[in-house]
Amino acid sequence: MGANIYKNKKPLVLFLVPALIFMTVFLYYPFVQNILNSFQQISSLGAANKGWNDPWYENYIKMFQDKHMRTALFNTVVMMAVTIIGQVGVAIVLAVLVDNIKKGAKFFRTVYFFPIVISATALGLMFNLIFLYDKGMINQLLEMFGKSSLTDWKDSSHALFIMMLPVMWQYVGFYFVILVTGLNNISEELYESASIDGATKWQKVRFITLPLLRNVICTCVVLAVTGALKVFDLPWVMFPKGMPLGKTWLTGTYMYYQTFNTKNVDYSSAIAVLIVVLGIITSKVVNKVFKEADY
Amino acid sequence: MKKKLAALLLAGSMVLSLAACGGGGSSKEEGDSSATASLSVTTTFAGEDGNAQNYKNAIAEFEEKEGIKVNDSSATSDETFKARVETDFQTGSEPDVLFFFSGADANSFIEEGKVVSIDTIREEYPDYASNMNDDLIAASLVDGEKYAVPVNGYWEGLFCNTAVLEAAGVEVPGADYTWEQFLADCEKIKEAGYAPIAASLGEIPHYWWEYSIFNHTSTETHLEVPASTDEGNGPGWVEGMEDIKELYEKGYFPENTLSAKDDETFAMFTSDKAAFLIDGSWKVGGIAAACQSDPEDPSTLDTDKLDNFTVTYVPTNGEREATDLIGGLSMGYYISAKAWEDESKREAAVKFVEYMTSDEKVALFAQHTASALKEAPEVNEEDFNSLQIKSIKMMADVTSLTGAVQDVFSDECRVSTFDGMPQIVTGEVSAKDAVQEGLEIYAEQNAE
Numbered sequence: 001m002g003a004n005i006y007k008n009k010k011p012l013v014l015f016l017v018p019a020l021i022f023m024t025v026f027l028y029y030p031f032v033q034n035i036l037n038s039f040q041q042i043s044s045l046g047a048a049n050k051g052w053n054d055p056w057y058e059n060y061i062k063m064f065q066d067k068h069m070r071t072a073l074f075n076t077v078v079m080m081a082v083t084i085i086g087q088v089g090v091a092i093v094l095a096v097l098v099d100n101i102k103k104g105a106k107f108f109r110t111v112y113f114f115p116i117v118i119s120a121t122a123l124g125l126m127f128n129l130i131f132l133y134d135k136g137m138i139n140q141l142l143e144m145f146g147k148s149s150l151t152d153w154k155d156s157s158h159a160l161f162i163m164m165l166p167v168m169w170q171y172v173g174f175y176f177v178i179l180v181t182g183l184n185n186i187s188e189e190l191y192e193s194a195s196i197d198g199a200t201k202w203q204k205v206r207f208i209t210l211p212l213l214r215n216v217i218c219t220c221v222v223l224a225v226t227g228a229l230k231v232f233d234l235p236w237v238m239f240p241k242g243m244p245l246g247k248t249w250l251t252g253t254y255m256y257y258q259t260f261n262t263k264n265v266d267y268s269s270a271i272a273v274l275i276v277v278l279g280i281i282t283s284k285v286v287n288k289v290f291k292e293a294d295y
Numbered sequence: 296m297k298k299k300l301a302a303l304l305l306a307g308s309m310v311l312s313l314a315a316c317g318g319g320g321s322s323k324e325e326g327d328s329s330a331t332a333s334l335s336v337t338t339t340f341a342g343e344d345g346n347a348q349n350y351k352n353a354i355a356e357f358e359e360k361e362g363i364k365v366n367d368s369s370a371t372s373d374e375t376f377k378a379r380v381e382t383d384f385q386t387g388s389e390p391d392v393l394f395f396f397s398g399a400d401a402n403s404f405i406e407e408g409k410v411v412s413i414d415t416i417r418e419e420y421p422d423y424a425s426n427m428n429d430d431l432i433a434a435s436l437v438d439g440e441k442y443a444v445p446v447n448g449y450w451e452g453l454f455c456n457t458a459v460l461e462a463a464g465v466e467v468p469g470a471d472y473t474w475e476q477f478l479a480d481c482e483k484i485k486e487a488g489y490a491p492i493a494a495s496l497g498e499i500p501h502y503w504w505e506y507s508i509f510n511h512t513s514t515e516t517h518l519e520v521p522a523s524t525d526e527g528n529g530p531g532w533v534e535g536m537e538d539i540k541e542l543y544e545k546g547y548f549p550e551n552t553l554s555a556k557d558d559e560t561f562a563m564f565t566s567d568k569a570a571f572l573i574d575g576s577w578k579v580g581g582i583a584a585a586c587q588s589d590p591e592d593p594s595t596l597d598t599d600k601l602d603n604f605t606v607t608y609v610p611t612n613g614e615r616e617a618t619d620l621i622g623g624l625s626m627g628y629y630i631s632a633k634a635w636e637d638e639s640k641r642e643a644a645v646k647f648v649e650y651m652t653s654d655e656k657v658a659l660f661a662q663h664t665a666s667a668l669k670e671a672p673e674v675n676e677e678d679f680n681s682l683q684i685k686s687i688k689m690m691a692d693v694t695s696l697t698g699a700v701q702d703v704f705s706d707e708c709r710v711s712t713f714d715g716m717p718q719i720v721t722g723e724v725s726a727k728d729a730v731q732e733g734l735e736i737y738a739e740q741n742a743e
Binding site for chain 1: 298299302303305306309310313374378381382385386403497498550551553554555556559562563568706707710717718721723
């Protein structure tokens with residue numbers, strides 16, 4: 001009976017074909033078309049192309065010479081580091097802590113997960129109000145504590161930090177939930193036998209929890225890093241157009257700007273191709289670092 | 296055999312449901328439009344626009360009178376709005392009726408033939424826009440045809456917070472306001488601890504850009520875009536940008552002008568922290584709303600607070616007189632080709648535009664601005680608030696209204712000097728290079 005299911009694969013194919021057609025039309029075709037677009041001259045969204053670029057790799061050269069693109073790449077790399085430490089790192093700590101308490105685990109799970117449910121645009125507007133120069137929450141609190149001058153949280157020295165803070169805050173819950181599920185898969189017996197052997201709490205975390213979570217952490221880091229390449233909504237609402245002075249560009253926001261504001265569609269297609277290439281490279285690197293281990 | 300049959304049936308039903316989803320959507324749409332006529336409309340009468348409430352009332356009256364449902368997706372006019380409208384046309388989701396700019400911003404969809412010209416409409420409806428003076432209707436830059444029926448015009452002037460001016464010991468500027476006097480006034484205001492100019496150079500440098508250039512061109516030549524920074528108005532454009540840089544370096548803009556949004560700096564102006572604001576006639580409504588405890592309800596207006604605001608002429612350091620303002624009739628109602636070709640929508644769209652551009656409605660919307668009406672009905676001063684009356688008085692002494700050159704200078708051309716304004720004023724990019732970049736893109740576009 002069991003062997004029969006695997007012999008005849010034709011029904012499987014029938015089920016898979018509709019989804020494959022859908023993906024081909026709405027994902028793979030636009031993907032290939034986008035690569036082609038980056039070599040052509042297109043002056044606005046939806047307009048027909050005006051022929052091939054001259055030379056055909058013009059946009060890619062422009063990308064390497066573009067000062068804003070360099071800023072965007074640098075900021076994105078910083079964002080990747082921030083998400084690994086700030087999102088996944090904090091999520092690991094929270095997950096281990098929550099795993100160790102008996103009462104209230106459900107409450108914390110709900111509370112930490114909540115920010116993800118809120119629209120990033122709404123969060124962006126909220127943080128705009130918190131960091132507002134005149135009458136913003138932080139500035140008002142500082143004034144109450146005696147600070148005399150107002151801090152411009154969106155000027156060149158603070159902008160990058162203020163941009164990354166809400167992004168970090170929003171997604172901690174997402175990785176937290178994944179990690180908590182991963183933690184639940186670790187058998188209680190291991191902890192019990194470790195206690196019998198006299199292991200402290202910290203040793204248990206270091207020698208049992210973390211190694212067994214390795215694969216889950218690998219997944220989370222890949223998601224976090226590729227997310228940093230694509231993130232758009234929160235940064236754009238708080239710092240549109242790379243404000244101030246083009247210091248806060250990210251690959252995601254710069255691509256949007258080139259498409260919709262400067263209408264340089266072929267250049268933004270090239271940026272999109274770059275984002276994909278970077279995504280593939282970084283996920284391969286992360287996978288290698290967190291090599292699948294058999295415990 | 297049974298298993299194969301079951302598998303086939305399941306796969307088939309999945310494919311059918313996908314197809315049905317797609318098909319069902321479009322058939323539902325057709326059903327809608329044949330049952331009750333509906334019209335999708337987009338205008339700029341929303342948010343802080345002075346006519347936002349008038350517009351909502353007008354739509355409600357129209358719906359009741361004609362029984363046509365109006366789906367309104369109006370929004371405040373800013374760069375995002377313009378980008379949205381252009382994208383809508385390109386993706387085929389344009390509105391049936393659109394109130395939009397008639398300058399370079401409309402080029403993209405006029406070139407594609409996505410809107411119908413007034414002449415074409417008049418072939419079917421000879422009385423269309425017959426109450427308008429055709430000479431005052433703007434012709435499109437693409438083909439010289441007229442597409443948009445104007446409602447209200449606009450002017451851009453210098454709004455002043457007289458409470459701040461008094462506190463700083465500065466007189467309200469008059470008809471002979473010079474740049475030197477302006478600089479001296481700004482210095483006094485700055486020393487008194489206020490921000491002289493409320494402007495967000497990072498988001499909306501538009502008005503300062505326009506007037507700074509206007510100060511170095513003339514009323515006759517202002518709309519000529521130079522071929523380069525060395526020809527025609529070229530040097531004037533560069534000098535204009537450098538004037539703004541001078542104001543920034545002297546600290547006359549708010550401290551966070553490069554990172555603040557326009558709403559923030561406007562709030563500074565209305566909460567007595569800044570003295571001057573160059574903005575358009577539409578802002579009169581916005582200032583009044585800021586003086587109302589309920590922004591939607593004009594009866595909650597604090598008239599004493601509103602009395603602290605006035606509007607006057609913009610300082611000049613060039614050929615123009617302070618009383619030569621930027622203004623005109625730069626927006627109008629378009630009917631999309633999509634709606635025109637749809638028999639059920641054609642009639643509704645024409646009725647809507649005729650209703651919104653009737654003598655009565657134009658007088659209501661235009662009020663203290665300009666209009667193209669052949670016969671403008673008399674307006675009762677009691678219907679206006681103090682700022683509107685001051686605006687009307689100011690307009691009475693205006694010597695000329697010149698169109699804005701940014702209306703012919705499209706989005707892509709503006710990137711280096713609008714988006715790049717922070718870089719210009721901080722000296723990262725020289726004014727000459729930034730202007731040259733924009734002019735080159737303009738030359739490229741017009742060579743095609």
